Amino acid sequence: MQVRRFALAVVELRGRPAPRTRTRRRSRQAQRSAVCRESVVTAADGVRLHVEETGPPDAELTVVFVHGFCMTSDAWVFQRRGLADLGRLVCYDQRAHGRSGPSEAGQCTITQLADDLYRVLNDRVATGPVVLVGHSMGGMTILGLADAHPDLFRDRIVAVALLSTSAGELPRLAFGLPAAMTTAVRHVLSPMAVGLRHTPSVLERLRGKGGTVSRALTRRFGFGPDAVPESTVDRLEKMIAATPVPVLGAFLSTLLDHDRLEAVGALRALPTLLLVGDADVMTPIEHSKVLADALPDAELAIEKGAGHAVILERPDAVNAHLRALVHRAQHATRRPNRAS
Structure with a gap:
């Protein structure tokens, strides 16, 4: 009798629609959206x-994230988690960084990085409005793109975030030197760049992951004076340690010579976020203030006590500002004259 009742119950259940079908379908769709899709752009x-x-x-x-020097797309881990609901997020490893291929030293320039970004946009984001988010060298890459393709910032790109970014004069503003000494600094650092490319073994040993020197430098130049979780320091140290020393030397010259202040004009009509930590010793607050002077309508957000790796150190604050920027961008796409 019990077997017969069980069989009848099974038959009855098979004839009923599955409960919460729509909820389950939406859940599966959300899971598919959260899956990371990997590809290669040449x-x-x-x-x-x-x-x-x-x-x-x-x-x-689509929001496209461009990471900084000695980092990888993993630097955006907190933004990818915290902003996942906004829609499509695209990250990539800059040349000679992370899982991207090696590069000839002569091609390690902001001009080339800007062309790489241009190809990523054409290949992976061929249509629709785009928000560009760049940190440090990633912000410089975006300014390089604005210099080479200002039309994109009229037609496709609807908002820009420049985090811990410089438009130029890095030696003078970073080291507090008079403008007349900038050339002298370059003369000193240029041979250093060559040495990093050709005799990297000593520095490689000094900065070995987990070493005292490596840890101290990561903590000093990456973050502000406030306490930072050790896991966050570990994350940054791992990315830096994975960047070959010759790559450091290859990019040093272009970072020192970078000057894209005139290109900033392409951003004037767009919602723009300038965010920096006031304890940033790599691209100090003066760099963002120069950009703010050139972009009077931009939002200048200053994180008290934060260092250069503000995207890792203050993810909640960064995400809040980025979310607000994306919302402004979505409003901008509804304007009649904006391409969508």
Whole structure:
């Protein structure tokens, strides 16, 4: 009798629709959106750029993150988690960083990085409005793109965030030197860059991951004076340690010579966020103030006590500002004259 009742119950249940079908379907869709999709974009000189995407491929708006020097797309871990609901998020490793391919030293320039970003946009974000978010060298890359392709900032790009970014004069503003000494600094650092490319073994030993020197330098130049979780320091130290010393030397010259202040004009009509920590010793607050002077309508956000790696050190504050920027960008896409 019990077997017969059980069989009848099974038959009855099979005839009923599955409970909460729509909820389960939405859950599966959310899971598919959260899955990281990896691809490769080939740069003009053949370097293979590692790209990662999350969110709906057909989202109305795409946010593209461009990481900084000695970092990888993993630097955006807190932004990718905290902003996942905004739609499609695209990150990639800059050439010679992370999982992207190595680069000839002569191609380690802001101009080339800007062209790499241009190819990522054309290949992975061929249509629709885009918000660009750059940190440090990633912000410089965006300014390089504005210099080379200002039309994009009229047609496709609807908002820009420049985090811990410089438009130029890095030696003078970073080291507090008079403008007349900038050339002298370059003369000193240029041979150093060559040495880093060709005799890296000593520095490699000094900065070994987990070493005292490596840890102290990461803590000093990456973060502000306030307490930072050890796991966060570990994350940054791991990315820095994974960047070959010759790559440091290859990019040093272009960072010192970077001057894209005139290109900032392409951003004037866009919602723009300038965010920096007031304890940043790599691209101090003066750099963001120079950008703010050139972009009077931009939002200048200053994180008290934060250092250069503000995206790791203050993720909640950064995410809040980025979320507000994306919302302004979504409003901008509804304007009649904006391409969508």
